[in-house]
Amino acid sequence: MGKLFICDHPLIQHKLTFIRDEKTNTKDFRELVDEVATLMAYEITREIKLEEVTIRTPVSDAKCKIISGRMLGLVPILRAGLGMVDGILQLIPGAKVGHVGLYRDPETLLPVEYYVKLPTDVQERELIVIDPMLATGGSAIMAIDALKKRGCAQIKLMCLIAAPEGVKAVQEAHPEIDIYVAAVDDYLNDHGYIIPGLGDAGDRLFGTK
Ligand SMILES: O=P(O)(O)OC[C@H]1O[C@H](OP(=O)(O)OP(=O)(O)O)[C@H](O)[C@@H]1O
Numbered sequence: 001m002g003k004l005f006i007c008d009h010p011l012i013q014h015k016l017t018f019i020r021d022e023k024t025n026t027k028d029f030r031e032l033v034d035e036v037a038t039l040m041a042y043e044i045t046r047e048i049k050l051e052e053v054t055i056r057t058p059v060s061d062a063k064c065k066i067i068s069g070r071m072l073g074l075v076p077i078l079r080a081g082l083g084m085v086d087g088i089l090q091l092i093p094g095a096k097v098g099h100v101g102l103y104r105d106p107e108t109l110l111p112v113e114y115y116v117k118l119p120t121d122v123q124e125r126e127l128i129v130i131d132p133m134l135a136t137g138g139s140a141i142m143a144i145d146a147l148k149k150r151g152c153a154q155i156k157l158m159c160l161i162a163a164p165e166g167v168k169a170v171q172e173a174h175p176e177i178d179i180y181v182a183a184v185d186d187y188l189n190d191h192g193y194i195i196p197g198l199g200d201a202g203d204r205l206f207g208t209k
């Protein structure tokens with residue numbers, strides 16, 4: 001079973017409080033999501049492989065470490081996943097970015113796929129699927145399905161807030177996947193919203209409501 005990693009660093013938890021607060025405006029919300037994504041990227045890259053290289057300092061040779069040739073890819077789920085991309089790229093500027101477009105049907109709560117565009121060498125990359133919200137888990141499961149269908153095997157999932165129901169669903173559908181979240185909340189309400197959550201992540205990021 002993949003691990004569920006809760007990023008409980010005080011800076012992440014502090015910023016998450018303001019992300020949740022309904023008084024936080026669109027500009028601040030976007031900036032905070034960006035900052036938390038950077039901090040979570042620090043956690044999610046903890047196990048990245050390093051290689052030894054020898055460089056020359058001004059006074060001698062030095063055996064040092066660099067991130068190995070294994071390449072990374074970010075896969076935001078549109079729309080709301082876009083809000084976390086730049087924050088991660090700050091730390092991993094060499095990562096390529098693929099996009100999976102899904103929206104959740106408000107009646108059935110089931111995801112509908114409308115767009116997939118991935119780097120040509122996506123199968124060789126270690127991928128991080130990104131979405132602020134893991135609610136029923138349907139969107140994350142469908143995005144991971146879309147990647148597996150195209151031959152991708154190394155996939156992690158990174159979300160800001162998860163519902164227990166969503167974590168369970170992803171673990172059942174994709175048991176090998178590691179999930180990184182800043183918080184696991186209480187439950188889903190009848191409309192599939194995470195409680196207490198932060199409301200609609202896409203709308204709060206892009207000011208559409
Ligand atoms: O776990 P689930 O129950 O599938 O719900 C989570 C999904 O819902 C939201 O997207 P939404 O469908 O609102 O699309 P948007 O990002 O375009 O607003 C969110 O960003 C996730 O993608």
Ligand SMILES: O=c1cc[nH]c(=O)[nH]1
Pocket residue numbers: 080133135192193194195197198199200201202
């Ligand atoms: O709470 C939720 C659930 C799904 N999508 C969101 O943006 N928020």
Ligand SMILES: [Mg+2]
Pocket residue numbers: 080200201202203
């Ligand atoms: Mg939305």
